[in-house]
Amino acid sequence: MSKLVVFLFLALIPLLPLLCNSFSPEKPSDRRVLVLLDDFAIKSSHSSFFKPLQSRGFDLDFKLADDPKISLQRYGQYLYDALILFCPTIERFGGSIDAAAILDFVDSGHDLIVAADSNASDLIREIATECGVDFDEDPAAMVVDHSGYAVSATEGDHTLIASDDFIKSDVILGSKKIEAPVLFQGIGHSLNPSNSLVLKVLSASPSAYSANPKSKLTSPPSLTGSSISLVSVVQARNDARILISGSLSMFSNRFFRSGVQKAGSPVKHEKSGNERFLTELSKWVFHERGHLKAVNVQHHKIGEADEPAIYRINDDLEYSVDVYEWSGTSWEPYVADDVQVQFYMMSPYVLKTLSTDGKGRFFTSFKVPDVYGVFQFKVEYQRLGYTSLSLSKQIPVRPFRHNEYERFIPAAYPYYGAAFSMVRISFSRIFAFVFLSLN
Known part of the structure; x- marks a missing residue:
């Protein structure tokens, strides 16, 4: 009997982390985050985004998106508390992960970050659509802004945008103002009007539009002006939080360290606002604030x-x-x-x-x-x-019990008076009858 108990104990040891795994904002060090990449080179080229997460106690598990061994859950228990998709070109996930599994992951109260770019696959677009945002249907489209572009050594096609149209919310972006514009280069998206849970966090300027920068416009763009969202967030009814960005480059070390000057502005910032913006936003997404x-x-x-x-x-x-x-x-x-x-x-x-x-x-x-x-x-x-x-x-x-009502109700005083008046009249009539009878 004792051997059987020891055997069961040893068999359950590997499952203890799974059985005890639950979200607790007091213990961010217990939170495991699965990061799916198109290429392991992204781990180093975007390290300025990952290192602050690790310094705040998050355990990042980097995997290739097509790894046949990846899985979000085992024995009915989720292995991770959050998921980061830095794999915009992936056509099919490896292992047991697919779009439905990721949506179930969010429906179970877990957090999600999705970064797309101009090469976004149909799979990434499908996940974004299910979360309440719609990327431009043109696969070659990018956000172009001839007024709000970032000034650079080469004129370029004005797809490198310097945006400072942030959501006005201290709880999402922190109470300290982000001084420098954010560098963005990628695809825009619109919000599903039937989804009231999705919010624009970073918007394009009124002069922006979404189109193929390498071809001339033959028809009006489907997305124009401030209706274009560059970065959006969703807080589901189960309090799961989602971040959707149309640019993977905005998370990169190059954009974090680059100086920025918005066209038409005399001010040149030595460092873009990307690091501050995404660090504060990640704190909100991972429930470190709000x-x-x-x-x-x-x-x-x-x-x-x-x-x-x-x-x-x-x-x-x-x-x-x-x-x-x-x-x-x-x-x-x-x-x-x-x-x-x-x-x-x-x-x-x-x-x-x-x-x-x-x-x-x-x-x-x-x-x-x-x-x-x-x-x-x-x-x-x-x-x-x-x-x-x-x-x-x-x-x-x-209600009141029968013995809890007031003996005399002020509203009934007129009725009490009427009753006593009737008694008085009755006695008066009896007295009159008796008096007249005796005489």
Whole structure:
């Protein structure tokens, strides 16, 4: 028997990392990231993007995209917490990975970065389309901008763009302003209007368009102006985060280190904004910023401390919850003025905005409605760039018992007066009848 126990223990040792593998923003060192490449040369040519990730504790596993041994999961457990696709030309993944497997990976709450370029394959385009963005259908198209191009020694075809049209969100790009424009060279994409979860993070200028730079335009471009997205992000309803870029070159060491001067601007920056932009964006994609958690949900009658099993109609109660935001190193109190709670049964009977003490505690008080049934305290919080909060706690509400009603209701005083008036009139008539009978 003891030999059997030892055998089972030794057999389960290799599976322990898989069974214990789960996302925790407090422990980024536990997060494994699979990086699929077209060529191992990308590992060195784009090392300026990879090294900050490794220095922040991420374990990067580099594989060729067509490696027949690659797999995202084993024994039903995912081996990685995030996936980076730096393989724009791949026509078919190796191993057990395909487009459906990658989408299932995201549906399971894992993060994804996709970088395409002018040679993007149909497979990469399909993955991007499923995530809510559509690349230009012309395989030879690139984003061209004759006004917002990056000034260089050679005039070129103006496909090297210097863009500084960033999304205005501190949680996605950090609170410190990105001073230098970002160098971009690749294909543009548009956002699917039916997908409200996808956002433009870096947009083209109004003078940009998408076309084949090596041929003359014979018809109007399908993508023009600020509607062209260069870099987009998606935060799924399960809080998985996706980054989609139309340029693999913007992640390269060359673009990170290059100086940049936007056409028409007298200012020449010694270093492009690519490193700062992509570093801050990767922090958001990998949940190092904008990740919320709610703890210590409490409710009780005013003047009491214990949570009751049931409320009575018209009771005065207090509701509170503690909300914290992950700063990359620790949980910090979250401060906002738009967190709301609903007291809900089929529809919200009470909707209150929670006050905050600035230390993470959100609270409010209200009167239980004059309706009995099974209610819920519900907090459904969604804010740009932050993970969503969805809290619910069920509580029944009962009516007054027969001995809990007020003896005299102020609204019924006219009826009380009418009743006493009738009694007085009746006694007056009896007295009159008796008096007249005796006489």
